[in-house]
Amino acid sequence: METLERILSGHPFFEGLDKTFLELACGCARNARFEAEQFIAHEGDPADQFYLLREGRVALQVSAPGRGAATFLTLGPGEVFGVNWLVPPYRWTYDARALDLTRVIAMDGKCLRGKCEADHHMGYDIMKRLMPIVIDRLHTTRLQFLDLYNAHV
Template identity: 40%
Template sequence: MTSATTLTAALSATNRERLMRIAREVSFEAGTRLFEEGHRADRFWIIRTGTVTLDLHVPGRRAAVVESLGPGELVGWSWHFPPYLWQLGAEAMSPVRAWQFDAEAVRAMSAQDPEFGRAIATWVGRVVAHRLHAARIRLLDLYAPYGSGNQL
């Protein structure tokens, strides 16, 4: 997670407060599937405690984990882009407590208030860019002859 992808950095206090008014506290036991690739994306979460892994269906094999998410991170971005279908799957790897948001309500709030909508779109865009970069590094580490080159 980078500071640019956190809710605190992405939204002003006013917009953050507005979004949190529609949050619902939820919890998931370890091993619970939050969503499956290709299914309808109608909600999203911000993790409070615990770990969620994102995975990709691989025909004939077990799903490949592409990233692990922890406290403060957004779980799910597919709700923001038509056709609103999950691009990955997600599973709670430990007990998880999170805030859950109804995607349709957030999209409606975004349509009614362009400033709020722009802030949400920028936040989700940063998360997508971060996840794409992380997936690229993971693939290079797995398949490139010399890895990603991200040796510190």
């Protein structure tokens, strides 16, 4: 039987995390499943979950009046989404939609924030893991913007 601790330790985001921190993080984790086309989160909703993608694909989307939803990033196994759990006002800034049957580890954001606050070493380790993801997504968005801009020049 696969335990949450084993699943978390095998996910790229938590890989190599100090065993004590991993045990603390497990207290905030649960398995979750989403059907194809099911929305996981909507822009403006409370960002009280952080997701580690185990199986399936998730589209991150933004909507514009009169234009509908546009996917700006598609994620697969081993990736994470929902980083807004760490930054006030703790609200989703995009929609997340399962593209196929999707299995995740859902991390309770409030629980994880509390544990990071109580143990700043753990908080710093989590932050070091999140920042490259945030920077990479900003870079990807910048490149998409440049492509879009160049296509209309």
